[in-house]
Amino acid sequence: MSYFDQIDKSRIPQHIAVIMDGNGRWAKRQNLDRSFGHKEGIVAVRRAIEAAAKAQISYITLYTFSTENWKRPEEEVKALMALMIQAVASETPDLIKNNIRVKVIGEIDRLPDDTKKALDLCLEQTSICTGTTVILALSYSSKWEITEAMREIAADVKSGKINIDDIEESLIPQYLSTKGIPDPDILIRTGGELRISNFLLWQIAYSELYFTDELWPEFNEDSLYKAVLDFQNRERRFGKTSEQVSNNS
Template sequence: MSYLDKIDKTHLPKHIAVIMDGNGRWAQQRGLDRTFGHKEGEAAVRRAIEAVAIAGVPYLTLYAFSTENWRRPEEEIKALMALMIQAVSRQTAELVKNNVRVKVIGDIARLPEDTQKALDYCLQTTSVCTGSTVIIALSYSSKWEITEAVKAIAADIEAGKIETKDITENLITSYLATKDYPDPDILIRTGGELRISNFLLWQIAYSELYFTDELWPEFNEESLYKAIVDYQNRERRFGKTSQQVSGNP
């Protein structure tokens, strides 16, 4: 029986976030250049997008490239950007076919111009779609995002648009790159590492964390459905007691 059959459709997560880790190690284990791992990682992205669409999960955020990744060797960065252009160009039509809308968060201005153009085309083409929304985190880090939010809040205070007393959790949230999306219900990290890597630190305050040893190129539809089933078997208390959550005194 597929894990898809075990999913309770009345208790789906609204938003799944994924740290896609392990492309390079997958390639190195096979004696291949790291670039081959990133190519295989593209297939895993496609599988994940199709899986959330089938399961009916409204939002999927994929951590594709962090601000720290700019420190990688220049040749690898160039190869990654070229692969990104190819992947976006190949998958745009399929995304539209599956009614999937694409959004991007991150310091996009740092991306090469041809990468930005490919992304713009994908964003515009899929903007009419009304199914699942896939948010690609590119040139993104949570520290960058929060720093930019603080700058914007400070500028609005200086301009007289808001006052210091207006600053609340909700106001800070409204200045984040993810302001239009619900916080993730579950954060999945592949590759066996047990860390968050500067990803959605504000947003995952109460997310369920799911770690798997599978390298990202090995992650498939069943892997994602298994994570959803695991999530559905957890009790989310948000600071309350189990008795409060269950409604028992």
């Protein structure tokens, strides 16, 4: 029986976040340039999106390029940007066909103009779609996001839009890049590393964490459904006892 057949379709996670790690290591194992790993990573992105749509997962957020990635060699960054433009342009028709909407979060102003232009066109063309929403975290870091949120809150206090007493836990998400998007139910990281890497730190406070040794280019439909099945077999208590959770179910 496949992993897809095993998952409980009535308890599908609403939002899955993914740290896609291992493109470079995958290429090295094949004695190939790192750029080949990134190209295979794009193929894995397509598989993950299609698998999410098939399972009717509402949101999937992909950590595509972090603010720290700007520190990589200039040639690699340029190659990544060029690959992104190519991927967005080639994938947009299929995204529309499959009713998949694309959103972007991050410090977008740092992206090259041609990259932003390609993304803007994709966002516009897929905005009519009502199925799975794919959120690309580009030039993103959680510390940047939270810092920006604090600046906006401070500005709103200064202007009188809100009072200091209005600043509560429930207010913060309204100033984050993911405003209006539910927090991830599960965070998947490929590549065998056991860290969060500055990704959605506020949003994953109660997310289930799933780590796999698979390198991102190896990640496929079964990989995603295996993670979903693992998620469904966990007890999510949110600070409560097992007895309280059982009594409320």
